[in-house]
Amino acid sequence: MNQQHEIAIEIGGTPILFRTHDSSFREMMIDRYGGFIGFLSRPTLEFEVELVTPSGEMESEEDAQVEMRDGLWHFRRGDFRARWDPGAGRGYIRQSANPYSVDSVLRIVHSLILAGNGGFLLHAASAIRDGRAFLFSGISGAGKTTISRLAPPDVVLLTDEISYVRREARGYHACGTPFAGELARVGTNCSAPVATLFLLGKGSENKIEVVNTAEAVRCLLRNILFFAEDAELVEMIFRSACDFVDRVSVRRLTFVPDTRVWDLIV
Amino acid sequence: MSEKYIGRSSQIAARVLGGEMMVMSSVDSTFFTLNEVATAIWQAADGRTPLTEIVVRNVCDEFEVDLETARRDAEQFVSELSHHGILLVSDHPFDMSAGPVEAA
Numbered sequence: 001m002n003q004q005h006e007i008a009i010e011i012g013g014t015p016i017l018f019r020t021h022d023s024s025f026r027e028m029m030i031d032r033y034g035g036f037i038g039f040l041s042r043p044t045l046e047f048e049v050e051l052v053t054p055s056g057e058m059e060s061e062e063d064a065q066v067e068m069r070d071g072l073w074h075f076r077r078g079d080f081r082a083r084w085d086p087g088a089g090r091g092y093i094r095q096s097a098n099p100y101s102v103d104s105v106l107r108i109v110h111s112l113i114l115a116g117n118g119g120f121l122l123h124a125a126s127a128i129r130d131g132r133a134f135l136f137s138g139i140s141g142a143g144k145t146t147i148s149r150l151a152p153p154d155v156v157l158l159t160d161e162i163s164y165v166r167r168e169a170r171g172y173h174a175c176g177t178p179f180a181g182e183l184a185r186v187g188t189n190c191s192a193p194v195a196t197l198f199l200l201g202k203g204s205e206n207k208i209e210v211v212n213t214a215e216a217v218r219c220l221l222r223n224i225l226f227f228a229e230d231a232e233l234v235e236m237i238f239r240s241a242c243d244f245v246d247r248v249s250v251r252r253l254t255f256v257p258d259t260r261v262w263d264l265i266v
Numbered sequence: 267m268s269e270k271y272i273g274r275s276s277q278i279a280a281r282v283l284g285g286e287m288m289v290m291s292s293v294d295s296t297f298f299t300l301n302e303v304a305t306a307i308w309q310a311a312d313g314r315t316p317l318t319e320i321v322v323r324n325v326c327d328e329f330e331v332d333l334e335t336a337r338r339d340a341e342q343f344v345s346e347l348s349h350h351g352i353l354l355v356s357d358h359p360f361d362m363s364a365g366p367v368e369a370a
Contacts, residue, residue, distance in 0.1 A: 213284030214299035221290070221297055231292035235279040238290040238297075242281045 010038025011110060012164045012175040017043035022051050025097050032099050035189040036178045045089040054096040066108055066227040075108050084109060107179065108227050115236050118167030121225040126163040126174045128156040133174035133192040134265055135163050137223045138200035143255065145182040150259050159187035171247055196249045203254035206261050216250035217241050272344055273313030273354045273362040289352055296350045303329055304343050311353060313362040
């Protein structure tokens, strides 16, 4: 009756363990995060998941609120409440048995972990071609899913929605994520050094243009996922964005939605 | 018109990249790119040097701009950045680490 069921979700090489009393919830997570199931033996952090009956209080559509109080991160949205002790590496989630709440907690936790290490989550599709990763960033409607859908067979799709950008000693790596957009397809769990960040736009011809530094930083900052209104973290993100633009080529990619656009991505 | 003193807020992040000064407020995440003249004013904003002196020394002399034009542009720049808490403004000299002291 009180048996615990565990599952580790590993994104960007960071395994996070979830523990629940509900075996069907674990099965649902296995279905959702297939290629991202990690080793239970070495989690970076652990969350206890308490499943509750959905109530009116938990159905509102408020934005996620993330704040640090007394050394603990507190996350809340209409559909979940969570806290995380970064020092102890432990946390707690209270939600109904749905896949979206834990998905949001994963995004928030990874954005905080990455911020502390010079990386970030980005509103971007990403893919690997010839051992190099390309990011395609833009707001909804810019073409992230379209360019993912047009990718030829030699391209490994990392995500069509949320890219995971990790700072490494010699540059940046893009890692696959299970965070899917309209393509409704989990990304591939692998990584490669980032070659170029493309700022996406649809147009009447395929072309790549140089972007000046300030515009590159501005667009990057606009598309980085950031939940916490925390001055220290805002400063970290700013420094990460500047460092990224200093090291990685940023270009504007205007494209016609057909497969020829991938002729430019080399 | 009374003199103004300007200082850089401690609640910002700034970096020169590609020859441009970029400044971001860590309070409201507003992001600014400063041109050469604005950068010169920004870098001279120590809380102790009168704005007029900064304009004369760091703008008029360096960029060959007449005082009236330079002062007007500087006032506008200071107003915009102070609105976002990126620059601190006072009628009196102040220590940047402590911020300006409000008049009683």
